[in-house]
Amino acid sequence: MKLKNFTQLLLLSFFLSCIALSCVKEGPMGLTGDAGANGKDGSSGKDANETCKMCHTPAKVDLITTQFQLSKHEYGEAAFEEAGNTGCTPCHAQEAFKYVVKNNVKSTFTLNPSTGKYVNDYATIETAAYGDLGCSTCHSAIHATYGSSDIPSLTTVAPVSMTMWGGKKTIDLKADGGSSNLCVKCHQPRPFTNALTGDVQDYVGIAANPTGVMYDGIAENPNTTDKVRPSYRMHTHYGTAGAVYAGMGGVEFAGPLPYSNGTHTTVASCIDCHMGAKAGKSDLIGRAGGHTFFAKGNLTTCNATGCHSTAITATNTTFWLNPRAEIKKLLDDLAKKLTVNGVDILNRNPNTNEALGGVNLWAGLTTNNYDGYLNVYDPVTNTSAQTYNASSFKYVGTPPSSWSPAQIAYNATLPTLTLSNAQFGALINFQLILRDYSLGIHNFAYSKALLTNSIAKL
Numbered sequence: 276m277k278l279k280n281f282t283q284l285l286l287l288s289f290f291l292s293c294i295a296l297s298c299v300k301e302g303p304m305g306l307t308g309d310a311g312a313n314g315k316d317g318s319s320g321k322d323a324n325e326t327c328k329m330c331h332t333p334a335k336v337d338l339i340t341t342q343f344q345l346s347k348h349e350y351g352e353a354a355f356e357e358a359g360n361t362g363c364t365p366c367h368a369q370e371a372f373k374y375v376v377k378n379n380v381k382s383t384f385t386l387n388p389s390t391g392k393y394v395n396d397y398a399t400i401e402t403a404a405y406g407d408l409g410c411s412t413c414h415s416a417i418h419a420t421y422g423s424s425d426i427p428s429l430t431t432v433a434p435v436s437m438t439m440w441g442g443k444k445t446i447d448l449k450a451d452g453g454s455s456n457l458c459v460k461c462h463q464p465r466p467f468t469n470a471l472t473g474d475v476q477d478y479v480g481i482a483a484n485p486t487g488v489m490y491d492g493i494a495e496n497p498n499t500t501d502k503v504r505p506s507y508r509m510h511t512h513y514g515t516a517g518a519v520y521a522g523m524g525g526v527e528f529a530g531p532l533p534y535s536n537g538t539h540t541t542v543a544s545c546i547d548c549h550m551g552a553k554a555g556k557s558d559l560i561g562r563a564g565g566h567t568f569f570a571k572g573n574l575t576t577c578n579a580t581g582c583h584s585t586a587i588t589a590t591n592t593t594f595w596l597n598p599r600a601e602i603k604k605l606l607d608d609l610a611k612k613l614t615v616n617g618v619d620i621l622n623r624n625p626n627t628n629e630a631l632g633g634v635n636l637w638a639g640l641t642t643n644n645y646d647g648y649l650n651v652y653d654p655v656t657n658t659s660a661q662t663y664n665a666s667s668f669k670y671v672g673t674p675p676s677s678w679s680p681a682q683i684a685y686n687a688t689l690p691t692l693t694l695s696n697a698q699f700g701a702l703i704n705f706q707l708i709l710r711d712y713s714l715g716i717h718n719f720a721y722s723k724a725l726l727t728n729s730i731a732k733l
């Protein structure tokens with residue numbers, strides 16, 4: 276029995292005993308009356324097993340649960356690592372996600388008058404900051420009625436007020452009943468905040484004034500000038516796919532290309548490509564399809580959904596090899612522009628082996644294996660940086676107490692990084708498209724425009 280029901284039972288028996296006690300005040304009981312006539316037989320109930328079997332069969336819930344083992348929603352470790360963190364768990368933990376949906380928690384930023392800084396309102400409460408991502412993260416009505424309406428009934432398909440904009444922009448992907456909005460609620464970037472105000476960065480202002488200064492290379496204390504302080508971890512968060520797909524989330528510099536979206540944005544949905552071929556075990560291609568949520572290695576969905584009439588394979592030039600090669604080259608070209616005196620601003624990391632630390636989830640997407648972090652010295656968080664980068668930039672400010680005297684002395688010999696608005700915006704755009712992972716498949720037109728215009732601006 277669920278604890279909640281047990282508590283309800285306790286309350287009920289307490290309530291009943293109160294009624295019994297209150298009888299004491301009344302007078303003595305009268306004689307018992309005659310027994311009434313028997314009631315009519317009720318109609319036969321449904322066999323409970325029958326409704327269970329709508330879902331609990333080898334071909335349905337059992338199979339889906341097995342597929343789900345191959346999903347990073349299930350085997351990823353972030354839900355465990357971030358448990359208790361009210362700001363991270365709305366996207367990383369089941370109970371937190373359900374909490375922000377149910378309570379319609381706003382993605383606004385609010386000024387705290389006592390500190391004079393803005394705070395991010397998009398957070399759960401401590402008692403709901405936990406839970407591995409599981410079936411009821413997305414299907415919050417499981418066992419609500421034990422009837423067919425419980426599934427797939429999704430937790431939310433509402434338009435997504437974007438946290439990175441403090442709620443000033445909304446994503447609404449309408450295909451397939453808005454089911455993509457469920458994915459985007461989590462697969463959207465986190466806000467990039469202004470170090471001076473705590474509010475979200477003004478991407479429009481940055482794009483309009485490329486020569487403006489973001490960071491002057493001097494870390495005043497207290498900070499009165501730096502809108503950002505570059506560090507190894509100055510980055511756009513991993514979940515960029517949803518924003519890129521919707522054609523939002525970049526610093527849109529004016530340039531040779533206009534900003535527009537690919538066809539997928541309006542005609543396709545996340546599930547079209549990520550949950551295809553889900554009828555049975557034999558339809559799983561490797562570890563993709565169905566409730567594995569992986570699109571990688573599964574191009575059958577391009578045709579199965581009735582979208583592309585000719586079969587698309589991994590050797591198709593028009594729809595696969597060429598567009599991806601073009602985006603890869605643009606990422607490589609932009610990285611080349613993001614250098615100072617031959618030193619990369621972006622961090623190189625070819626390491627995909629967790630045991631060696633500093634795993635690069637995006638290794639192979641660029642020629643130099645950038646991981647979207649910055650090449651700013653950090654001997655503690657980024658232990659392998661010195662192995663893969665010829666040189667790095669100085670960490671400016673008071674070095675963390677965990678650094679050794681030798682590390683502090685070495686840091687002092689490194690060149691200082693400054694950032695213009697153009698460099699900062701281009702870094703964001705690089706991180707956004709790299710971490711989207713699809714090399715243009717999600718939204719080719721938008722990806723190409725962001726990268727091309729960033730290159731032109733530098």
Ligand code: HEC
Binds near residue numbers: 324329331340409421
């Ligand atoms: C509409 C579909 C559906 C129906 C109908 C349904 N279930 Fe479930 N049930 C699920 C799903 C989905 C899960 C979650 C599976 C998982 O976590 O791997 C589940 C999980 C369970 C579990 C595991 C414990 C838990 O709560 O996670 C039990 C036990 C269970 N169901 C029993 C039943 C019984 C008994 C019935 C019929 C009275 C029934 N279910 C009807 C979909 C259904």
Ligand code: HEC
Binds near residue numbers: 350353354367462545
């Ligand atoms: C509750 C938030 C949430 C929802 C809703 C959600 N995801 Fe995720 N998704 C995540 C998180 C968090 C991860 C990474 C988990 C980890 O690494 O621990 C992830 C991982 C993934 C991955 C694997 C990425 C990789 O790097 O290997 C894919 C693909 C994916 N999700 C697709 C989807 C699709 C498609 C939907 C909608 C049907 C969806 N997700 C809905 C939060 C969510």
Ligand code: HEC
Binds near residue numbers: 365
């Ligand atoms: C707005 C939603 C959102 C918030 C808030 C969020 N994340 Fe994430 N995070 C994601 C998604 C989505 C992914 C997976 C993206 C992918 O793989 O494409 C992810 C991936 C990660 C990963 C990589 C996991 C891996 O597979 O290696 C880590 C680590 C992580 N997040 C930590 C955090 C921390 C720490 C916080 C809070 C400071 C946080 N996240 C807040 C959405 C979010």
Ligand code: HEC
Binds near residue numbers: 550
């Ligand atoms: C990240 C979100 C997400 C998670 C987690 C998730 N589902 Fe789903 N599920 C969906 C979406 C979206 C659909 C609708 C797919 C469609 O319409 O084609 C769906 C459809 C279904 C369906 C009906 C379609 C079918 O294939 O029969 C069942 C049953 C189901 N899910 C069971 C489960 C079970 C069991 C789990 C846990 C093991 C689970 N789901 C976890 C998103 C999710």
Ligand code: HEC
Binds near residue numbers: 455
């Ligand atoms: C037109 C097909 C298509 C649609 C629609 C689509 N994706 Fe993808 N997505 C892909 C492909 C293909 C890849 C993997 C590319 C590869 O094989 O390297 C991918 C990769 C991803 C990844 C990274 C997975 C990984 O293995 O690291 C995430 C996360 C993701 N997509 C989320 C989404 C979300 C969220 C949506 C909806 C807003 C979406 N996708 C819509 C085709 C699609």
